[in-house]
Amino acid sequence: MVVSVADRGPRRTVSDDQEHKDGGDFVAGLAARKAAARLLAAVIDARTPLDGLTDHENGHPQYKALDLRDRGLVRAILVTALRYRMTITGLLARRLEKPLPPNATALSHILHVAAAQILFLDIPDSAAVDLAVTHAKSDPRTVRFSGLVNGVLRTLARAKETELPAALAATDEAPKWFSDRLKAAYGPEKTRQILAAHRLEAPVDFSVKADPELWAERLGGIVLPTGTIRVEKLANAVTELPGFTEGAWWVQDAAASLPARLFGDVRGLRVADLCAAPGGKTAQLVLAGAKVTAVDTSKNRLARLAQNLDRLGLSADIVQADLTKYEPKELFDAVLLDAPCSSTGTVRRHPDVPWTKTAADVEKLADLQRRLLARAVTLVKPGGRVVFSNCSLDPIEGEDLYRAFLAGTAEATNDPLRQGEIAGIDPFLTSQGTLRTTPADLDLGAPKRSGLDGFFAARMRIAG
Ligand SMILES: C[S@@+](CC[C@H](N)C(=O)[O-])C[C@H]1O[C@@H](n2cnc3c(N)ncnc32)[C@H](O)[C@@H]1O
Numbered sequence: 001m002v003v004s005v006a007d008r009g010p011r012r013t014v015s016d017d018q019e020h021k022d023g024g025d026f027v028a029g030l031a032a033r034k035a036a037a038r039l040l041a042a043v044i045d046a047r048t049p050l051d052g053l054t055d056h057e058n059g060h061p062q063y064k065a066l067d068l069r070d071r072g073l074v075r076a077i078l079v080t081a082l083r084y085r086m087t088i089t090g091l092l093a094r095r096l097e098k099p100l101p102p103n104a105t106a107l108s109h110i111l112h113v114a115a116a117q118i119l120f121l122d123i124p125d126s127a128a129v130d131l132a133v134t135h136a137k138s139d140p141r142t143v144r145f146s147g148l149v150n151g152v153l154r155t156l157a158r159a160k161e162t163e164l165p166a167a168l169a170a171t172d173e174a175p176k177w178f179s180d181r182l183k184a185a186y187g188p189e190k191t192r193q194i195l196a197a198h199r200l201e202a203p204v205d206f207s208v209k210a211d212p213e214l215w216a217e218r219l220g221g222i223v224l225p226t227g228t229i230r231v232e233k234l235a236n237a238v239t240e241l242p243g244f245t246e247g248a249w250w251v252q253d254a255a256a257s258l259p260a261r262l263f264g265d266v267r268g269l270r271v272a273d274l275c276a277a278p279g280g281k282t283a284q285l286v287l288a289g290a291k292v293t294a295v296d297t298s299k300n301r302l303a304r305l306a307q308n309l310d311r312l313g314l315s316a317d318i319v320q321a322d323l324t325k326y327e328p329k330e331l332f333d334a335v336l337l338d339a340p341c342s343s344t345g346t347v348r349r350h351p352d353v354p355w356t357k358t359a360a361d362v363e364k365l366a367d368l369q370r371r372l373l374a375r376a377v378t379l380v381k382p383g384g385r386v387v388f389s390n391c392s393l394d395p396i397e398g399e400d401l402y403r404a405f406l407a408g409t410a411e412a413t414n415d416p417l418r419q420g421e422i423a424g425i426d427p428f429l430t431s432q433g434t435l436r437t438t439p440a441d442l443d444l445g446a447p448k449r450s451g452l453d454g455f456f457a458a459r460m461r462i463a464g
Contacts, residue, residue, distance in 0.1 A: 030138075032070040033131045035062040036077045037109040043082065043352045045105055050078060050352040058300060081116035082351040083199060086171040088115045091163060095152040106141040110149060118157050119164060125157035173199060178344070178354040181362065185395050190440060194393070197439035197451045202348035203232045206249040207257050207280065209287060209312065215249055218242045224442070226261075226424030228254035232449045247312040252280040255345070255437040255452040259338060259389035261422055262435070262459045266290040269333040273316075274323050274376055277301030279308045281338055282316050290334075292316040295326055323372050326379075334385045337376040339369040341390035341397050345454020348439055366397045373405055377412045383464035386412060389457035393438060398456030402434060412460040434458040 039060055042048040053060045054075055063071060081088065092111050093099065100108055114132035117123040132153055136146040172179060172195040182191040206229040208215045216223045219241060221231035229249070234241070243249050260281040263271070267289035273282045276294035278301055285292045286309070294316045296302050302320055309316060319326070323337075342362045347353050369390065377386055390397055406414055416433020419426050428437045435457040444450045 027131070027134055029070075029073075029127065029131055030134055032066060032073050033077075033110075033113055033135055034138075035060075035066060035070075036074045036081075036113045037106070037135065038062050039074065039078055040081060040109045040112060041105060043078070044109070044355055047356040049350070049356050050082070051350065054078075076121060077113055077116050079201075079351055080120045081112050082355060084116065084120060084168075084173060085112070085351075085355065086173045086175075087164075087167045088112055088119065090171060091115065091119070091156060091160075091167050092152060094163075095155050096148075104145075106139060107136070107145050107149070110135050110139075110142060111152060114149075114153050115156060118153065119160055125153075129153040129157060172196075175354050177359045181344075181359060181394055185393065186438070190438070193440035194438050194454075197447065198347045198351070200348060200448055200451075201233075202253070202439075202451065202453070203230050203449055204234050204238075205230050205252060205254045205257075207252040207284065208249040209247070215243060219249075222444075224254050224424065226254050226257065228252070228257055230254065230444075230449065232446075244311075250280060250283055250308060250312060253346075253349075253453040254442070255428075255455040256280055256391065257284060258422075258425055258428075258435060258437070258455065259387050259457040260284040260288070260336060261425075262387045262417060262457060263334050263336075263385055264422070266334065270330070271334045271336065272328065272332040272379060274326075274335060274337045274379075275339055275372070276316075277305040279305035279316075281336060283309060283312055283314055285336070286314040286316055293319060293328070293332070295319045295321055295323060297322045323375055326375075328379060331381045332379055332384065333381060334387075335376050335380050336387045337373060337389070339372050339388065339390045341365050341369060341392040342394060343391055344393045345391040345438070348451065348453070362392070362394050362396055365392075366394075366401055369397060370401060370405065373401075374409075377409065377460065377462060380462045382462055384462045385415060386460040386462065387457060388460070389435075389455060391453055391455050393454035395456075398436070399430070399432065399434065402456075402458045403432070406460075410463065412462055415459040415461040417459060428452075432458075 039053050042053055043050055054063055092115060110132050114128045117128035118125050133146050133150045136142040136149045174195050182194060208229060212223045212227055212229055216229045219229060219231050221229045224230055238251060266285060269290050271285050271290040272293045272295060273285060274295045276282045277296040277298055282292055282294040294305060299320055302318055306318055342357050342365050343350060343353050373388055380386055392398060417429055417435060428435050430436050437452040437455045439451040439454060442450055442452045
């Protein structure tokens with residue numbers, strides 16, 4: 001199984017990389033590997049989300065110092081190293097006489113960065129090994145292990161054809177806390193399917209302003225029963241695709257497009273999109289004819305929301321506020337709360353999530369969501385509707401939270417979603433009348449084309 005890194009631009013050669021200066025010597029590709037190991041340390045040791053580290057404006061300085069092709073390479077290495085972390089750990093462990101001491105993290109990250117390239121990326125083994133050895137020699141924490149790095153990685157490269165299939169089969173790649181939570185919620189078989197889906201890169205979904213059939217053809221995709229366009233693998237960067245500049249569509253997982261549709265007809269209604277940034281659901285609500293107030297606490301994320309709406313030629317009132325303190329002048333006809341959550345439904349796109357979050361984080365985020373939901377229901381007129389959603393797979397943040405919330409409030413009642421009410425969502429409706437999707441859902445015949453982000457959504461009616 002080899003993952004192409006060709007989308008980062010033309011394959012570079014050693015001479016291409018002469019611009020990188022490290023420790024006084026020019027070493028091709030070393031800066032990218034050092035950045036990859038540094039960022040892997042931030043993810044694994046400091047539990048920092050990968051998206052923030054690799055943000056082109058606010059990311060890690062070592063990442064931002066790289067050119068665009070090297071940034072693409074670093075992301076490819078990291079996504080792969082995290083997606084297959086357990087397989088890589090197992091194969092490295094076989095080659096070590098004894099486990100690395102817990103404080104040998106720098107060495108461990110160098111080995112993982114190189115192993116991801118050797119096992120899964122189309123990078124010559126010799127380049128991956130040599131760069132790892134040079135890297136180890138350049139760091140006082142690892143210099144004395146450079147021989148070990150060389151030996152371990154060379155034998156790994158030689159044995160990969162024979163050992164990799166069994167090593168992949170021996171693990172589900174999930175840290176124990178995560179597979180335990182999934183098994184408790186979904187049972188062993190569905191958990192197996194979800195974790196198998198997490199090993200694959202997600203297809204790319206687009207919400208379109210109009211004419212899905214036309215845009216499916218132009219983008220080389222298919223139209224899903226929900227109206228979203230799905231492209232299995234992009235040939236170009238999103239910004240280079242037809243329709244980007246004129247704002248004909250935006251990237252949004254098919255499951256993420258469902259919550260905003262649960263209101264039905266919103267034409268002329270005043271709708272608050274609480275926790276709105278970067279604005280995928282705001283765009284849907286505006287397009288559907290609502291007068292939208294987009295609220296979010298994050299200035300940076302609201303700037304992205306404004307940029308996104310601008311490109312799409314859509315407008316909304318944008319308010320930077322902490323929802324717990326937000327006091328609108330007037331109550332809204334409807335409110336969408338797409339709450340901050342553990343994001344365990346997005347592991348296909350964000351394989352760092354199981355490594356940066358813990359079971360305790362899930363509980364904490366559920367608590368925050370409970371408070372935000374309690375606030376959200378107070379912002380709606382009597383008889384109005386609230387949709388609560390998040391991209392977690394965990395019932396603690398979804399089904400359980402919602403059931404307990406309804407039991408503890410007289411202000412809102414469940415407004416169950418009905419079969420046949422909204423195009424394409426019937427397979428995902430629960431007996432409670434809520435919506436649940438997982439990466440194991442939406443089988444389109446080929447695993448790489450199938451799946452949805454994990455989402456929970458529910459609709460409430462405010463007492464009249
Ligand atoms: C899941 S994301 C929202 C995604 C967005 N609805 C979309 O579809 O593009 C959650 C958002 O909640 C925001 N947030 C977190 N805590 C908040 C709070 N107390 N008040 C308002 N927004 C908050 C975060 O900044 C983040 O943008």
